[in-house]
Amino acid sequence: MIDGIRERLLVQPGRAAGIRDRDPADRLGLDGKEESQELVDTLILELRGLQERLWAEARRSLLVVLQGLDTSGKDGTIRHVFHGVNPQGCRVASFKVPTVTELAHDYLWRVHAVCPARGEIGIFNRSHYEDLLVVRVKKLVPRAVWRRRYRHVRELERILAEEGTTIVKVFLHISPGEQRERLQARLDDPEKRWKFRAADLEDRALWDAYTDAYEDALTKTSTAWAPWYVVPADRKWVRNAAVASLLVETLRELDPQFPEPAEDMSGIVVE
């Protein structure tokens, strides 16, 4: 466990996120890859146990929102941090360009539909935040439309939280230099080339606009009931240890319990 991980990465509700002042290459006090891997292995074991209890308890749920620019490591985080959990109680929702049916409803309709049920861990690979980010940067909707969405999102998250979902929102924070290397690696490696899209370069050119949009989104939607954490993600091993620590600390606090048997079974003998 990285000590005080939540306090260190938290976007304090009501305060500026200050993304630009945070170091994407922060080691969070970890010595190196090996130490980090050991830590992650231990945390994954604990996460597995906590999830089992969350699932058995079936009263509350956990929603993990993963956001970050291209190559920030959303897929990698899911692969590394969640590979130990029981897939029956864990569902990943990846939000792509909305379908015609989805566009026929409000932008939160498809999001609400795949929120985790009681006992489940839900992971959003991208999320409703795209409707505050990409639509703003690419000017897909007028300013008046995306501006009011901060409130929408805060309030939908409040509903989820008050009805039993714990929400952890993670912004994977990388530097432009690290992104350059990762994009180049995708181009150079025949096994990674399928991941490269020409649009990645268009988005890269909009780096500042995206950072502004993230700064606003994190500042305006980090709340007591659905906080944002800025995870330094230039080093994958720091990122994994940080996300695993965040989740374990959150679930420890939730402290899910195996349910009591419905009736006293102490006298029962199976013959």
Next chain:
Amino acid sequence: MIDGIRERLLVQPGRAAGIRDRDPADRLGLDGKEESQELVDTLILELRGLQERLWAEARRSLLVVLQGLDTSGKDGTIRHVFHGVNPQGCRVASFKVPTVTELAHDYLWRVHAVCPARGEIGIFNRSHYEDLLVVRVKKLVPRAVWRRRYRHVRELERILAEEGTTIVKVFLHISPGEQRERLQARLDDPEKRWKFRAADLEDRALWDAYTDAYEDALTKTSTAWAPWYVVPADRKWVRNAAVASLLVETLRELDPQFPEPAEDMSGIVVE
């Protein structure tokens, strides 16, 4: 059209609903059944035309929430007022006791899922308001849980409204005497007896508690973007004329338009 129908029946946002001070037998200035039926027929024709344009425009939607005590006429209102509209663009959602899957999510999950798509008219026969009403009266959840739901509901409705759904909420207001007659009629008429449930009498015994719960719900959730209307429903012909007038006046104001053709087709000759 009943003149000024919305102003007359509106629960002014921020003001007490005052259900007990409103007359369930109000005629709203209508002379009698015959005059009312003529009016309803005219309004239904207009409603049909407005719905056709709403559907063709496919940019906005209308959500009609119908609430009221047993026998207040929710089914009858749907039958009489909506029988003329094109069912392709109109969907009725009836909210029964939640299923196990529905209970595994927050109470608004199943509601959001069936909200009308752009172009559609959605009709809720009972609704998310049951989770502020029956759960309170029957003490199904603690006070702290239902109290915070007023805000949830206001804010989800704000999301829907700001994203393109016009919301009209109708409370069908009947008197205890009228309910007695309708329940008795159900018992006495072999063709209506299937509608009678023993639980109707239990609910009837809780009349005051339900009225208190409705008074609070209407007061706290009538907003500029999702207003409540209290429709006098002791007389079915008044009720039908009032609901039809409300909907037509709302849709007239929306003024949906047939979309412009995507390109100029003036020169095209079909040979």
